[in-house]
Amino acid sequence: xxxxxxxxxxxxxxxxxxxxxxxxxxxxxxxxxxxxxxxxxxxxxxxxxxxxxxxxxxxxxxxxxxxxxxxxxxxxxxxxxxxxxxxxxxxxxxxxxxxxxxxxxxxxxxxxxxxxxxxxxxxxxxxxxxxxxxxxxxxxxxxxxxxxxxxxxxxxxxxxxxxxxxxxxxxxxxxxxxxxxxxxxxxxxxxxxxxxxxxxxxxxxxxxxxxxxxxxxxxxxxxxxxxxxxxxxxxxxxxxxxxxxxxxxxxxxxxxxxxxxxxxxxxxxxxxxxxxxxxxxxxxxxxxxxxxxxxxxxxxxxxxxxxxxxxxxxxxxxxxxxxxxxxxxxxxxxxxxxxxxxxxxxxxxxxxxxxxxxxxxxxxxxxxxxxxxxxxxxxxxxxxxxxxxxxxxxxxxxxxxxxxxxxxxxxxxxx
Amino acid sequence: xxxxxxxxxxxxxxxxxxxxxxxxxxxxxxxxxxxxxxxxxxxxxxxxxxxxxxxxxxxxxxxxxxxxxxxxxxxxxxxxxxxxxxxxxxxxxxxxxxxxxxxxxxxxxxxxxxxxxxxxxxxxxxxxxxxxxxxxxxxxxxxxxxxxxxxxxxxxxxxxxxxxxxxxxxxxxxxxxxxxxxxxxxxxxxxxxxxxxxxxxxxxxxxxxxxxxxxxxxxxxxxxxxxxxxxxxxxxxxxxxxxxxxxxxxxxxxxxxxxxxxxxxxxxxxxxxxxxxxxxxxxxxxxxxxxxxxxxxxxxxxxxxx
Numbered sequence: 045x046x047x048x049x050x051x052x053x054x055x056x057x058x059x060x061x062x063x064x065x066x067x068x069x070x071x072x073x074x075x076x077x078x079x080x081x082x083x084x085x086x087x088x089x090x091x092x093x094x095x096x097x098x099x100x101x102x103x104x105x106x107x108x109x110x111x112x113x114x115x116x117x118x119x120x121x122x123x124x125x126x127x128x129x130x131x132x133x134x135x136x137x138x139x140x141x142x143x144x145x146x147x148x149x150x151x152x153x154x155x156x157x158x159x160x161x162x163x164x165x166x167x168x169x170x171x172x173x174x175x176x177x178x179x180x181x182x183x184x185x186x187x188x189x190x191x192x193x194x195x196x197x198x199x200x201x202x203x204x205x206x207x208x209x210x211x212x213x214x215x216x217x218x219x220x221x222x223x224x225x226x227x228x229x230x231x232x233x234x235x236x237x238x239x240x241x242x243x244x245x246x247x248x249x250x251x252x253x254x255x256x257x258x259x260x261x262x263x264x265x266x267x268x269x270x271x272x273x274x275x276x277x278x279x280x281x282x283x284x285x286x287x288x289x290x291x292x293x294x295x296x297x298x299x300x301x302x303x304x305x306x307x308x309x310x311x312x313x314x315x316x317x318x319x320x321x322x323x324x325x326x327x328x329x330x331x332x333x334x335x336x337x338x339x340x341x342x343x344x345x346x347x348x349x350x351x352x353x354x355x356x357x358x359x360x361x362x363x364x365x366x367x368x369x370x371x372x373x374x375x376x377x378x379x380x381x382x383x384x385x386x387x388x389x390x391x392x393x394x395x396x397x398x399x400x401x402x403x404x405x406x407x408x409x410x411x412x413x414x415x416x417x418x419x420x421x422x423x424x425x426x427x428x429x430x431x432x433x434x435x436x437x438x439x440x441x442x443x444x445x446x447x448x449x450x451x452x453x454x455x456x457x458x459x
Numbered sequence: 460x461x462x463x464x465x466x467x468x469x470x471x472x473x474x475x476x477x478x479x480x481x482x483x484x485x486x487x488x489x490x491x492x493x494x495x496x497x498x499x500x501x502x503x504x505x506x507x508x509x510x511x512x513x514x515x516x517x518x519x520x521x522x523x524x525x526x527x528x529x530x531x532x533x534x535x536x537x538x539x540x541x542x543x544x545x546x547x548x549x550x551x552x553x554x555x556x557x558x559x560x561x562x563x564x565x566x567x568x569x570x571x572x573x574x575x576x577x578x579x580x581x582x583x584x585x586x587x588x589x590x591x592x593x594x595x596x597x598x599x600x601x602x603x604x605x606x607x608x609x610x611x612x613x614x615x616x617x618x619x620x621x622x623x624x625x626x627x628x629x630x631x632x633x634x635x636x637x638x639x640x641x642x643x644x645x646x647x648x649x650x651x652x653x654x655x656x657x658x659x660x661x662x663x664x665x666x667x668x669x670x671x672x673x674x675x676x677x678x679x680x681x682x683x684x685x686x687x688x689x690x691x692x693x694x695x696x697x698x699x700x701x702x703x704x705x706x707x708x709x710x711x712x713x714x715x716x717x718x719x720x721x722x723x724x725x726x727x728x729x730x731x732x733x734x735x736x737x738x739x740x741x742x743x744x745x746x747x748x749x750x751x752x753x754x755x756x757x758x759x760x761x762x763x764x765x
Contacts, residue, residue, distance in 0.1 A: 232709055232710060233707055233709070234707075234708070234709070286600070287599050287600065287618060287621055288598060288599055288600035288601070288621070289621070289710075290620070290621045290706070290709045290710035291594070291706055291707050291709050291710075422513070422729065423514075423727065423728045423729040423730070424513060424724075424728050424729060424730040424733075426728070427723060427724070427727060427728035427730070428532075428728075431532075431533070431534045431712055434709065434711050434712065435533070435534075435711040435712045436711075437711065438623055438709065438710035438711030438712075438713065439623060439711055450533070453531070457528050457531065457532070458730075
């Protein structure tokens with residue numbers, strides 16, 4: 045995380061002027077996040093309302109920018125400049141390491157002990173929130189990024205049964221084509237190609253292969269026949285995509301499934317928001333599936349961190365927030381709007397949609413919990429693999445063997 | 460200036476200094492910025508290209524390691540070929556089309572002002588807007604292909620933008636569309652500077668107009684052509700936003716360009732070392748192309764009579 049000196053200066057100046065105003069309202073809590081789209085804003089309002097109801101005053105500092113770079117940069121500058129927000133959003137994973145190492149974040153051990161976080165959170169999420177045995181991040185949700193969403197009516201009309209494996213989907217292709225439907229609505233951007241590849245890797249290759257490829261000894265896993273098989277299935281799926289695929293946005297692809305122009309899409313659970321705003325219900329107009337015998341659920345998610353505050357009022361507000369976020373009712377309401385599933389796996393989720401219930405059921409078994417690639421590999425390696433994967437998908441002449449060799453070389457070069 | 464000649468050397472120098480001091484003072488900030496920021500950043504980047512920097516700059520020394528990785532990276536090598544193809548076609552295409560437009564307007568057509576504005580208009584738009592508009596226009600399922608098919612010509616195909624081996628040509632088309640208006644404006648200024656007597660003389664000698672343009676006017680326009688070519692070449696080296704708006708480097712990596720490789724590695728992939736190495740390669744290439752020209756224009760000993 046690079047922080048330019050001039051921005052620190054600006055942040056510091058802002059801190060000097062803003063500090064007295066903050067001190068007068070003891071229970072005020074300022075929160076920096078990047079949830080600005082319709083569904084996301086509705087989700088964060090759940091937190092805000094809950095906090096306001098408990099006697100505080102939620103000050104919303106939403107900073108737009110899809111990936112959250114802008115919000116993170118602004119928040120980090122303010123933390124380093126001495127005027128931290130009460131709470132700020134990060135993605136689960138390695139983003140907050142540098143703040144922890146420099147002692148900017150409050151440790152959450154007390155709240156964690158009181159709330160028994162160790163018992164209610166899945167292990168990979170827990171490990172991503174703990175540094176040197178202390179809690180520094182509060183996980184609030186789990187996104188799954190290897191979902192297959194399909195149009196139920198289109199599948200029924202074409203006589204395609206509910207898919208269980210990636211092979212089922214490949215076999216469904218000709219039947220859907222015969223009905224004049226584009227089988228696979230895919231957005232041909234490198235990150236989406238990578239997301240699809242990881243989904244096939246987890247489902248067709250299995251959890252062990254997935255953890256091997258993104259683990260300590262990747263070359264053995266990459267050289268295995270199972271990995272080549274994944275490459276073959278991935279290429280076959282490419283044959284089910286339409287001509288307009290390159291460059292398409294993910295939500296445009298979702299729209300194709302919603303309207304029945306296409307059969308299915310592979311995307312993270314945030315795509316549910318699109319179905320929802322089109323008035324469709326999971327299990328009725330559309331359905332969702334995690335494919336493969338292992339049922340590996342590729343996880344991502346969001347956390348909140350709590351910068352160290354100087355005044356007691358700020359710390360009190362933080363303590364209140366810390367115990368509020370994982371409250372069962374708040375968790376259900378928030379995740380219903382956000383499309384993710386609760387970070388804690390011990391909740392009654394019968395009020396959530398069919399896909400979320402499937403996800404929670406899977407996550408109950410630690411065997412199914414697969415950390416997303418970005419937890420396991422560096423951004424450098426992640427990017428190098430994006431290039432290799434997207435080229436393979438878009439180059440008809442590239443064989444699985446070529447791809448395996450390039451994949452192995454890219455992993456080696458970026459380590 | 461009626462001073463005696465003997466005492467004049469020093470006072471003349473002083474007078475010249477007094478005249479130039481304000482100008483020098485005014486230029487000082489610019490000079491400082493150029494030296495400290497441009498040259499400084501350049502040295503900084505070269506230094507980082509020889510380090511193992513990932514997210515944050517570190518100042519170790521790893522030799523040519525980043526460059527070895529760079530040239531083993533298919534995407535970077537492909538980017539180099541793409542920019543070469545783009546550069547040659549784009550500069551040639553924009554110069555030819557710009558010249559033809561200028562000649563067209565030079566015929567004193569009616570509504571000249573309207574045409575001039577229309578031709579120059581694309582240049583007033585950012586590459587992002589140009590790129591988005593062309594992307595929609597070329598998209599096989601939204602744009603031209605779909606429209607023509609809907610009119611009944613169902614076998615009509617124009618899908619270059621999704622064909623890996625043709626996508627670069629769509630970028631060339633969009634860029635020429637945008638830049639040829641600028642070339643036209645520059646060359647038109649040159650054409651208007653041509654002496655009317657020359658045309659009369661050519662008419663008396665019964666030389667066809669195309670021949671006059673090609674053999675007489677065009678050589679006279681050389682300085683304008685060089686200016687236009689340099690401006691276009693700069694656009695080639697920094698080609699980035701058009702790619703982002705039109706293709707995002709796809710399909711696959713078939714429209715990737717060096718500037719995008721550098722940006723991705725710096726800001727998305729936390730790979731400052733590799734990004735710096737790519738920037739250095741780009742800089743060296745540009746210098747290698749521009750240096751002979753600078754030498755010829757400015758540094759070569761001037762022949763007498765010029």
